[in-house]
Amino acid sequence: MEATIATNSNGTNWGGGNKKPLGASYGKMMMWFFILSDALTFSGFLGAYGLMRFKFIDSWPIADEVFTHFPFLHGVHAPMYYVALMTFILIFSSVTMVLAVDAGHQMKKAKVTFYMLLTIIGGAIFLGSQAWEWKNFINGSYGAVQLNDGKIIQFVDASGHQVTLESFAATSQSERTQHTKSKGLWFVEETGLSEITLNEVIEGFKAHPEITIRTEQINPELKQKIIIPRENAMAYLDKSKAVVIGANLEVNEYGRTLFADFFFFITGFHGFHVLSGVIINIIIFFNVIIGTYERRGHYEMVEKVGLYWHFVDLVWVFVFTFFYLI
Amino acid sequence: MAHSQEHKSHTKLIWKVFGILSVITLVEVILGIIKPDSLHLSNFLGTSWLNIIFLVLTLVKAYYITWFFMHMADEKKNLRRAVVWTSIFLITYLATLLLIEGSYIGEVLGPLTKWNY
Numbered sequence: 001m002e003a004t005i006a007t008n009s010n011g012t013n014w015g016g017g018n019k020k021p022l023g024a025s026y027g028k029m030m031m032w033f034f035i036l037s038d039a040l041t042f043s044g045f046l047g048a049y050g051l052m053r054f055k056f057i058d059s060w061p062i063a064d065e066v067f068t069h070f071p072f073l074h075g076v077h078a079p080m081y082y083v084a085l086m087t088f089i090l091i092f093s094s095v096t097m098v099l100a101v102d103a104g105h106q107m108k109k110a111k112v113t114f115y116m117l118l119t120i121i122g123g124a125i126f127l128g129s130q131a132w133e134w135k136n137f138i139n140g141s142y143g144a145v146q147l148n149d150g151k152i153i154q155f156v157d158a159s160g161h162q163v164t165l166e167s168f169a170a171t172s173q174s175e176r177t178q179h180t181k182s183k184g185l186w187f188v189e190e191t192g193l194s195e196i197t198l199n200e201v202i203e204g205f206k207a208h209p210e211i212t213i214r215t216e217q218i219n220p221e222l223k224q225k226i227i228i229p230r231e232n233a234m235a236y237l238d239k240s241k242a243v244v245i246g247a248n249l250e251v252n253e254y255g256r257t258l259f260a261d262f263f264f265f266i267t268g269f270h271g272f273h274v275l276s277g278v279i280i281n282i283i284i285f286f287n288v289i290i291g292t293y294e295r296r297g298h299y300e301m302v303e304k305v306g307l308y309w310h311f312v313d314l315v316w317v318f319v320f321t322f323f324y325l326i
Numbered sequence: 327m328a329h330s331q332e333h334k335s336h337t338k339l340i341w342k343v344f345g346i347l348s349v350i351t352l353v354e355v356i357l358g359i360i361k362p363d364s365l366h367l368s369n370f371l372g373t374s375w376l377n378i379i380f381l382v383l384t385l386v387k388a389y390y391i392t393w394f395f396m397h398m399a400d401e402k403k404n405l406r407r408a409v410v411w412t413s414i415f416l417i418t419y420l421a422t423l424l425l426i427e428g429s430y431i432g433e434v435l436g437p438l439t440k441w442n443y
Contacts, residue, residue: 023402032401036409043417047424054428058436064358084355091351095344098395102336149440217441223367226441235443303397310395314388321384325358326377 031304035311038273042315045269046322049262059216061255062225063324065162069136083324086129087316090274093122094313101306104299109288112302116285119309123278130271137263140246144253145201147239151216152255156227158210165243168211169196170203198243205237213237216255263323270319273312280305343394350383372429 022029053060063079070078100115143165145153157163179185205211212230219226228236244253252260284305293299357365357376365376393399398406 022405022408024405029405032405032409036413039413040416043413043420047417047420050421051424051428051431054425055431055435057429057432059439064361080355080358084351087351088348091344091347094391094395095340098340099337101397102340106335147443215441221367232443239443307396310391313395314391317384317387317391321354321380325354325380326373 025300027304028300028307031307035307038311039315042266042269042318045262045266046318049266049322052258052262056256056258058218058220059256060218061216061252061259062218062223065225066137066254066259067133067324068141069133071132080324082129082133083320086126086133087320089122089126089129090313090316093119093126094310096122097306097309101299101303104293104302107294107299109291109294112288112293112299113285116281116288116302120278120281120285123274123281123309127271127274127278130267130274134264134267137260138246138248140244140253142253143196143243143245145198145237145240146242146244146251147236148241149239150257152244152253153213153215153236153240154225154253155205155211156214160224160227163211165196165201165204165245168204168208169200170207172197172200172203196243196245198240201243202237202240205233266319267323270312270315273315277305277309277312281309339394343390346390347387350387354380354383 024032065079067083068077068079070076070082096115096118100112100119103111103115141164142154142162144155147153155163155165155168177183179188209230212227213233213236214225214227215236217226218224242251244251246253247260247263249257249261249264251257254260284301287293287301288299293301357379361376365379366374368375370378392410398410
């Protein structure tokens with residue numbers, strides 16, 4: 001008889017040996033705890049968003065008025081449709097991922113390869129969609145005017161719908177053209193000129209009696225932005241500072257700059273997760289093709305990367321709710 | 327690992343869960359576009375009924391993704407609790423404090439903000 005020594009103590013006790021109190025392999029368990037910590041990180045961000053939103057509950061931008069674009073539908077007011085499409089793309093790539101995991105359990109290499117490929121494509125489409133969403137947000141839709149104290153004034157027609165600055169701004173005579181190489185100015189570079197000046201907006205406003213303004217303030221009963229009667233509007237425009245077209249980290253034509261900051265940060269952080277997920281998926285995809293897991297005897301690596309991928313989908317479900325629905 | 331049950335394909339369940347997630351998303355999107363006044367302009371627990379519905383549907387979606395896509399249902403009970411209970415407790419705690427604090431700041435700050443010129 002041999003001495004009663006634990007048989008699996010061949011230097012791997014730091015990893016717990018073969019004892020698995022949680023019933024999962026070391027890698028899978030740690031993936032779960034990574035996901036837990038990442039979930040708390042995202043909660044921190046979304047919680048901060050919630051704090052600021054409640055702080056400015058009376059003047060927060062209304063998501064339906066911000067995200068209204070859909071590919072090939074120019075000028076059509078299409079709130080929610082695009083982000084719904086993005087959500088479906090991500091859910092569907094989650095489905096193909098879980099199908100890949102399922103095929104891995106049955107050791108069907110061809111199926112795993114196919115579903116992993118679909119997952120990668122889905123992730124890439126989602127990333128492209130998010131880039132398009134960012135592009136629209138950065139370019140803006142109607143344009144607005146910023147007051148000296150930073151508040152945003154938007155322009156509406158008689159029916160209360162927003163109108164673009166181009167539709168009413170006066171055309172001034174002193175138009176400066178863009179410096180380009182073709183005009184002989186090869187030595188200077190400049191970004192696109194803001195086509196509309198503050199003066200043109202104010203002159204145009206005076207010339208169009210049907211237009212009035214609205215502030216960021218929300219009427220709590222109707223949950224709509226408060227429209228200022230035209231006779232009071234000039235008092236606001238007299239205090240205006242700049243024309244704002246689009247959104248960035250410093251100004252936001254839709255209202256609070258914080259909204260833009262949080263949008264860029266949280267969807268950007270999520271998009272970065274999607275990007276790293278796609279890259280990890282690609283690595284695993286090639287490992288599947290060259291037969292690494294076939295030789296290893298199990299496809300647990302596909303399962304682990306699948307956990308991460310589903311988590312990214314899970315986060316999107318919450319981002320979707322808090323940025324677009326609520 | 328329980329190899330005996332893993333050779334069975336769960337494809338049917340996966341497509342069923344996909345169907346449930348799609349229907350929930352559709353309901354959310356349709357409600358988000360229509361925004362029925364009776365739900366949108368109502369008041370319940372400091373927010374509107376519409377927002378409560380969105381939150382509940384989101385949690386249902388999160389449940390289905392975690393349980394059936396991430397196979398949390400197949401994990402041992404102690405791993406499941408270590409992950410799920412920890413996150414639910416900490417996130418609820420954080421969100422509650424932040425939202426209470428946020429609305430307090432909003433109440434103090436709101437009347438001080440100038441909207442008339």
